[in-house]
Amino acid sequence: MSAPTQDPLTLSLSVNGETHEVRVPARKLLSDVLRDDIGLTGTHVGCEHGVCGACTILIDGRPARACLTFAVQMEGHEVTTIEAVGRPDTLSALQQALHEEHGLQCGFCTPGIVVTFEHYLRENTNPTAEDVRDVLSGNLCRCTGYQNIVVAVLKAAARMRGELA
Amino acid sequence: MKPAPFTYHRPASLAEALTLLLRHGPAAKPLAGGQSLGPMLNMRLARPAHLVDLNDLIELDSLRVTEDTLEVGALTRHHRLANAPEVQRSLPLLGAAAASIGHYTIRQRGTIGGSLAHADPAAQLPLIAVTLGATLVISGPDGSREIAAADFLQSIMTVDLRDGELITAVRFPLPVGDLWAYEAFSRRHGDFALVSVALSFSRDAEGKIVALRLGLGGVDTVPLRLPEIEARGQGRLADENTIRDLAIATATAIAPEDSEQVPAVYRRELAETLVVRAFKAAVNREEGA
Ligand SMILES: Cc1cc2nc3c(=O)[nH]c(=O)nc-3n(C[C@H](O)[C@H](O)[C@H](O)COP(=O)(O)OP(=O)(O)OC[C@H]3O[C@@H](n4cnc5c(N)ncnc54)[C@H](O)[C@@H]3O)c2cc1C
Ligand code: FES
Ligand code: FES
Numbered sequence: 001m002s003a004p005t006q007d008p009l010t011l012s013l014s015v016n017g018e019t020h021e022v023r024v025p026a027r028k029l030l031s032d033v034l035r036d037d038i039g040l041t042g043t044h045v046g047c048e049h050g051v052c053g054a055c056t057i058l059i060d061g062r063p064a065r066a067c068l069t070f071a072v073q074m075e076g077h078e079v080t081t082i083e084a085v086g087r088p089d090t091l092s093a094l095q096q097a098l099h100e101e102h103g104l105q106c107g108f109c110t111p112g113i114v115v116t117f118e119h120y121l122r123e124n125t126n127p128t129a130e131d132v133r134d135v136l137s138g139n140l141c142r143c144t145g146y147q148n149i150v151v152a153v154l155k156a157a158a159r160m161r162g163e164l165a
Numbered sequence: 166m167k168p169a170p171f172t173y174h175r176p177a178s179l180a181e182a183l184t185l186l187l188r189h190g191p192a193a194k195p196l197a198g199g200q201s202l203g204p205m206l207n208m209r210l211a212r213p214a215h216l217v218d219l220n221d222l223i224e225l226d227s228l229r230v231t232e233d234t235l236e237v238g239a240l241t242r243h244h245r246l247a248n249a250p251e252v253q254r255s256l257p258l259l260g261a262a263a264a265s266i267g268h269y270t271i272r273q274r275g276t277i278g279g280s281l282a283h284a285d286p287a288a289q290l291p292l293i294a295v296t297l298g299a300t301l302v303i304s305g306p307d308g309s310r311e312i313a314a315a316d317f318l319q320s321i322m323t324v325d326l327r328d329g330e331l332i333t334a335v336r337f338p339l340p341v342g343d344l345w346a347y348e349a350f351s352r353r354h355g356d357f358a359l360v361s362v363a364l365s366f367s368r369d370a371e372g373k374i375v376a377l378r379l380g381l382g383g384v385d386t387v388p389l390r391l392p393e394i395e396a397r398g399q400g401r402l403a404d405e406n407t408i409r410d411l412a413i414a415t416a417t418a419i420a421p422e423d424s425e426q427v428p429a430v431y432r433r434e435l436a437e438t439l440v441v442r443a444f445k446a447a448v449n450r451e452e453g454a
């Protein structure tokens with residue numbers, strides 16, 4: 001039987017392809033460990049109960065709330081954060097479209113939205129505006145009114161399909 | 166908004182998980198998708214001393230279809246239920262209800278076992294389980310037992326689950342009627358429904374309703390199946406008159422409570438509207454309208 005773990009734990013976490021050792025208590029949220037212990041502050045924290053979507057990251061390639069995940073659960077799994085998406089000089093198709101279509105203002109919600117749709121657009125390469133709105137319902141944005149985000153996601157999807165320059 | 170301290174356990178097998186749960190009794194809680202327990206821990210509405218993480222028990226993330234049953238393993242995520250071809254073929258009502266849970270990201274993690282154990286009166290999967298007469302398979306220190314979903318769900322967030330027990334699977338009886346609908350109303354897309362309706366039936370050669378199943382969520386402390394409305398609809402044509410009559414009878418049969426934000430009369434009217442919508446959606450889908 002696996003030994004019960006005693007706080008603080010020494011964890012080995014794989015984040016964006018790099019291994020990080022951290023010493024944290026079991027109760028520490030993945031969102032806090034990413035930000036405080038690993039220094040990846042692109043993952044934002046809004047509500048801490050799963051509603052706002054600002055903390056969305058990928059676990060083994062699938063979107064998840066970092067605020068509803070304990071870092072200790074991530075041993076043996078691959079975590080991907082917004083820092084792995086694009087570069088300031090080479091934005092991803094989705095980031096580029098958000099930029100062009102004014103899909104962000106303050107940017108607080110943006111990392112969660114980008115991470116969610118980077119995955120979603122691989123699963124559904126040809127979404128309707130309704131599909132995009134359904135997925136976007138999981139990410140709160142207090143600035144944009146969402147319309148431009150929908151436009152940007154559809155534009156990115158079209159580009160990724162090679163239908164739009 | 167940070168959880169109280171706990172000891173974390175990560176069993177590698179169901180047997181190991183059961184041993185841990187038995188050893189720590191009421192001080193332990195199983196952790197599945199964490200999409201309900203996570204918020205409860207963060208808000209300190211739950212402060213278990215031991216968390217037993219079920220996520221390595223991948224054998225419980227399973228779908229099995231036989232002639233008379235769709236068996237869904239307790240760790241099966243909502244996203245898988247919503248998209249699996251075998252669910253779409255055998256029980257599309259379950260798939261559609263799962264696809265409407267919360268949001269895309271929530272569905273990637275949330276599990277059917279967690280949803281049933283959490284027992285929110287407005288939740289989708291408990292409603293479908295009660296309406297279709299599903300059975301839960303539960304493992305514990307004395308082996309395994311089976312219980313009807315309607316008996317398992319006792320009240321708001323209260324279920325027949327004893328210390329040391331885990332839900333391992335949910336069994337949906339097959340076949341069910343080929344006409345179906347899940348209709349819900351919530352204030353914002355993805356929020357828990359104020360009222361929800363699950364409907365399933367077939368039509369015989371004369372177009373008359375047979376094998377009618379009707380359940381409502383959000384109108385009581387548990388999801389309700391309404392056998393008296395089912396009997397009332399049996400053998401009638403699914404026309405405007407019947408649908409209206411069944412909708413009004415449904416609104417009369419339920420007794421929702423008044424709450425601060427939602428008056429009882431509003432839930433009643435929603436129930437009536439949603440029953441009409443459900444029948445129309447079911448018939449229109451079949452007729453390709
Ligand atoms: C923003 C948001 C919106 C949501 N919207 C909806 C919605 O519209 N409809 C809806 O139905 N749900 C909704 N949910 C909840 C979601 O469906 C959860 O996934 C579900 O309620 C619990 O499943 P889980 O696997 O996450 O369980 P957990 O959160 O891990 O656990 C929930 C409870 O079940 C117990 N448990 C878990 N697995 C087992 C098992 N196998 N045996 C015994 N006990 C077990 C746990 O100990 C805990 O008490 C929402 C959640 C969030 C964060
Ligand atoms: S901080 Fe995680 S969903 Fe809001
Ligand atoms: S851009 Fe400000 S919250 Fe979305």
